[in-house]
Amino acid sequence: MNKLQAMEVFVQVVDAGGFTRAAENLQLPKATVSTLVQGLEQALAVKLLHRTTRQVNVTSDGAAYYERCVRILSDVKEAEESLSHNRLSPSGRLRIDVSTGLANAMLIPKLPDFFARYPDIRVDMGCGDRPVDLIEEGVDLAIRGGVLPDSGLIARRLGMIEFVTCASPAYLAKHGRPSHPNDLLRHRCVNYFSSKTGKVYDWDFSRDGETLNIATPASLAVNDSTVYTSAGLTGLGIVQMATVVADPLIASGQIEVILPDWTTEPLPVHAVYPQNRHLSAKVRVFVEWVADLFVALPEPGKPKD
Structure with missing residues (x-):
């Protein structure tokens, strides 16, 4: 047999x-x-x-x-x-995992271009901020932000994501506009906590060599990036949002930048995948495509065109 x-x-x-x-x-x-x-x-x-x-x-x-x-x-x-000519036209199911915020802001708007290049690839996209076990759950590729644990996975750095501190016009009209990071201690903020550990992330600020780390007061903490954005838009508090998410909201007037002279630490973003996927043509072309999306973003600290 x-x-x-x-x-x-x-x-x-x-x-x-x-x-x-x-x-x-x-x-x-x-x-x-x-x-x-x-x-x-x-x-x-x-x-x-x-x-x-x-x-x-x-x-x-x-x-x-x-x-x-x-x-x-x-x-x-x-x-x-x-090992064949088929690597030029990869095909099959590609199971990926990515945060909802990054999927909405970067991947989904550009996916028509990816499918135009690789029409024989089917993408199954899991979206959420919960860490997944790639091998156990059969995921080919995950896109993750932050410092990576030593997991035995192959990682490729894709780029950096900037953050901006902002609030809705309704919130600012009711509570005023902070002029210094320490003023946040007298405001309401929306916090974000780790789905894995439950740890609430502090906010960092830098200006002219001065660095501050603020444990922001909050009446709400969430662990999903899309819900986090919605909370900021609703006026539930001040938020720190990725610029790829915030930029269109700022342009439309739905949210306003505060503390513009203070920068936050950019977040490194990596593509990670199991070692047995490093020869996969469909994984390779998808990683290259996402890397190109990050190349097109303005560098941290550089003005936007």
Whole structure:
């Protein structure tokens, strides 16, 4: 028995929901499809499928084996693509994970360009600020901000994101405009806390060699970047927002910059992926594409065009 072919047939049977449809999709005799799956079950000594006259259902062991087969077959395909002319036109499913704020502000508006270049790639984008286990959850690539832990993942630095301190016109009209970071202690701020540790992040400020770290008072703390933006727009308090998110809101008058003479520490952003993905053509082209998006951003501290 060709084990790899049997795995491909098994995956197709599960995806198609039956032997007949799978045989049609694979252009194989139904008897061959059935024989290959039976041979796989005998070799594994487990039952992968429940068969009735009307339908085929995957067993619990079969479901677990199916997930492994999908990953193995994907790895085989990517290995072949990385060493063939197909690397110029990568294809297949790309599972990524990115924060909601970065997805909304940078990736989604530019994705039509990516799909125009690589029409055969399907992107499954998980959005959220919760750290994910790439290997456990089957994620090909994650885009993460901040200092990376020593995780054994491959990381490529994409660029830096600047932050700006701002508030809604309604908040400023009601509470006034702070003129110094220490004034924030008499204001309401919206804090952000880590989804992993629960730690609330302090705010940092720098000007003319002076550096301040402020534990801002807040009646609200959140752990999602989109909710954080909404809280600032609603007037729930002063916020520190990424400029890629804040710039269009500032231009439309929905939010105003405060403490413009004080800068904050830029945040490094990395693409991280498991070591077995470093030869993947689809991962490579996506990382290159995102890196180009960061190159197009103004450098921290430089005026915007």
